[in-house]
Amino acid sequence: MSVNKKLTVSASPHVRSPHTATGIMLDVIISLIPALIAAVVIFGYKVLMVTIVCVGSAVLSEYLSRKVMKRHQTIGDLSAVVTGLILAFNLPVSIPLWIAALGSIIAIVVVKQMFDGIGQNFVNPALAARIILLVSFPSAMSNWAADSKFITTTATPLAILKGEEAAEAMPSMVQMLLGTHGGSLGEVCSVALILGGVYLVIRKVISPAIPLSYIGTVAVFMLFAGKFDFAFVAYQILGGGLLLGAIFMATDYTTSPVSFKGKIIFGIGCGLITSAIRIFGSYPEGVSFSIILMNILVPHIERLTTAKPFGTPKRDRKAEKAAKKAEKEAAKV
Amino acid sequence: MADKKPLYKEFTKGLIAENPVLRLVLGTCPTLAVSTSVEGAIGMGVAASIVLICSNIVISALRKIIPGKVRIPAYIVIIASFVTIVQMLVKAYVPSIDESLGVYLPLIVVNCIILGRAEAFAGKNSVIASAVDGMGMGVGFTGALLAMAVIREFFGSGSIAGFQLIQESWPVDPMIIFILPPGGFFVFGMLIAVANRLAEKKGKPKAELHGCESCPMAASCSLIGTDDSCDVKEATVK
Secondary structure, eight states, X not given: OHHHHHHOOXXXXXXXXXXXXXXXXXXXXXXXXXXXXXXXXXXXTHHHHHHHHHHHHHHHHHHHHHHHTTOOOOGGGOHHHHHHHHHHHTSOTTOOHHHHHHHHHIIIIIIIGGXXXXXXXXXXXXXXXXXXXXXXXXHHHXXXXXXXXXXXXXSOHHHHXXXXXXXXXXOOHHHHHHTOSSSOTTTSOHHHHHHHHHHHHHTTSSOTHHHHHHHXXXXXXXXXXXXXXXXXXXHHHHSTXXXXXXXXXXXXXXXXXXXXXXXXXXXHHHHHHHHHHHHHSSSSOOHHHHHHHHHHHHHHHHHHTOOOOTTOOOOOHHHHHHHHHHHHHHHHO | OTTTSOHHHHHHTTTTTTXXXXXXXXXXXXXXXXXXXXXXXXXXXXXXXXXXXXHHHHHHHTTTTSOGGGHHHHHHHHHHHHHHHHHHHHHHHOHHHHHHHGGGTGGGGGOHHHHHHIIIIITTSOXXXXXHHHHHHHHHHHHHXXXXXXXXXXXXXSEETTEEOSOTTSSOOOOGGGGSHHHHHHHHHHXXXXXXXXXXXXXXXXXXXXXXXXXXXXXXXXXXXSTTSHHXXXXXXX
């Protein structure tokens, strides 16, 4: 990879990190495979169609847009594959395939490549695409009907909790863990998602700070919102896209803070917005909106949490203000 | 300015190089609000152009009489008179446009393009040059609105000027986001990029920064002469 070559600069003892963009993306893909297998088992082979369409059109639009913009090819870093996979995980199985392909094109061309490609996108591409699709095709994006023997309810657990589908019974806790209930492709099987998350943490691809603070905040909020009903808290954590979002989307390197403190602030912010949307908002689910909103705040979080270099004096705000004032007055004269 | 430049250039600069919406980024509020349909965009563009041309002519004719200190209120009175005339005409002859534009029709009074041209151009140039400037800016404004409206109406409701192109029986649906505010911002941003590209090809600078005299906010601006003033920035950019 030409980018990596450019980074090895100086002589003498250096420890070479085994982490490369391609390697990290490969780890993320591996960690997503359990959830993909679970989705195929639960929803049937249509899942593979949706996934192939999403990944294929993501890679193709990455290749074409780099070519049109006359920039070096980056499909080798596999980030487009990850974007396609995560977008597919965010769609219902009944989605028309052209909408899935359109979502990938929006994610890669508009959100990622127009802002100069990998590492430059200001929000998570897959999530931005999901939100654009959700706003554009509200009925297709919330049609949870599935042709499968495992699915007993067509409504998502969160929609039932919200009272939208009052007639249907809640799935049992075992169903919540295994994922045999209505929902997006990749969000239903909690066990597979947690498995993938543990793999990423062990491989040191992600730090557990964001997922834990995110899920923890939602748990605490729901504990109070549900008046200490623990079953309600469990449904809120296992239902919807919280695990998928917290483990795989909120931890995206480009759009999450670098420092530990920043990560905690980011996770708590995501958790508060998600809970607020779920309890007070008109949508049953708020994970994607909360992560996108916090993505936009990341530069400010970074600025607030930059580490102070050792030995530098404490910042004197009063003196700074006085200096600024004097400068202004001098300029006026 | 008018003495050096040939008259037709005062017209053509409004089309791309100094397009009020896409290059000067003025009048964005009506642009985003009414560009959901082609009909509304044309109505808005024509109404604002008429007001712009008339107010440019009158302000230019009165430029030596209006005292400098009260010029902004004087300009607003002139602009408001023309807006009232246009509004009455629209209400009388094309009530459907009046309905689709709603509050944005009287709001032409505070359209930055019109006050901006009065302050930047009509207040300093001859009547004929100001009229031509108004026409160029008016066509540029209408063109930008029309371009946005065609894209937004086609992708958002599947029609152009009310004529349904994407049929309901087709397996493809229009994307509602295009007629919602976020879609408006997306299309706006992309058109700005296209306009920048076109102007760049002609060798024009990427972004236009004007001196304090031409700025509509100059009267109440506290930054004049300081390091933060736009004048200084302009100098460093160039």
